[in-house]
Amino acid sequence: MAVLSKLRLADGPAAAPAPAPASTLAAQVRGARKVFDGKAVLDGFDLAIGQGEFIALLGKSGSGKTTLLRMLAGLDDVDSGSVLVAERRTVVFQEPRxxxxxxxxxxxxLGLDLSQRQSALSALEEVGLASHADAWPATLSGGEAQRVALARALLRAPQLLMLDEPFAALDALTxxxxxxxxxxxxxxxxxxxLLVTHDVDEAIQLADRVLVLSGGRTILDERIALDHPRQRGAHEFDQLRARLLRTLGVTEAA
Structure with missing residues (x-):
């Protein structure tokens, strides 16, 4: 059962739906507002992430995607509203760090007891890097370094795993x-x-739900009913892709 921890509560009641049972959620955001330099990056934003649910977050630059992720990670506070998140949460950023x-x-x-070394080796084995355990980061390719970051995140057995454009710097095949x-x-x-991405195909390929943000609010929240494996070029895949691109203000011709 996920135990949601309170990161920030507004001083007054938030105009948001009644909360779902905490036992079914990994995170819940209600009426969140965040302002930078007088501009609301998130404005009355609501989100519930169920246990085991994979959500992809799409939106133009500045739409609030990374701000939301940072709030869920506890790196930023909201100015008003509430953010409840499972206690075990990890982030994989665009750079492996x-x-x-x-x-x-x-x-x-990093940050854990050395008694967990065997578990760390098992995590590296899961990402195909057991033979690189004693290597230096400078000897790794971009994809290998990101796999190390993924192993580091999974070793902590997160209830909520946040991925902030983790593949953006990689070549197409990797x-x-x-x-x-x-x-x-x-x-x-x-x-x-919670996957933050600009790649519509990636969102469809991986997620159970796709959200599109604009102006600090959700303008589309769609559950993906396609069976796995999802094939690019399939009729239903392409239909959903075109709809998401239109919502983002992009035409196929562009």
Whole structure:
């Protein structure tokens, strides 16, 4: 059962729906508002993430995607509203954020007791890097470094795993391999997942639900009913892709 911890509550009642039972949720945001330089990046935003649910978050730059992720990670407060999040939560960022002076195994164990070394080795084995445990980060490719970051996140057995454009800096082939790896690991470990991405195909490929943000609010919240594996070029896939692109203000011709 997920235990939701309170990160920030407004001083008054938020104009938001009644909360769902905490036992069914990994995170709940109600009436969240966040202002930077006089501009509301999130404005009365609501979101509930169920246990084991994979949500992809789409939106133009500045629509509030990363701000939401930072609030759920406890890195930013909301100005008003409430944010409740499962106690065990981890983030994989666009950059792997490895400590160059530590070997791979020590990067996976960062902040944890050395008694968990065997668990860290198992996590590296899951991402295909058991043989790189004693390697230095500088010797890794971009995809390998991101797999180390993923192993580090999964070792903490998160109830909520947040992915902030984790494949954006990778080449196309490595990106496809990493998407398949994330799908496989999430099916195995069943954390709730929030993926921030600009890639519509990636969102459809991986997520149970796709949200589109604009002006600090959700303008589309759609559950994906397609069976796995989802094939790019299939009629239903392409229909959903076109609809999401239109919502983002992008035409196929563009």
């Amino acid at each position: 490895l400590v160059q002076s530590k070997r791979v195994i020590d990067n996976v164990l 990106r496809i391999k990493m998407q398949a790896l994330v799908a496989q690991l999430c099916r195995r470990h069943r954390p709730a997942v």
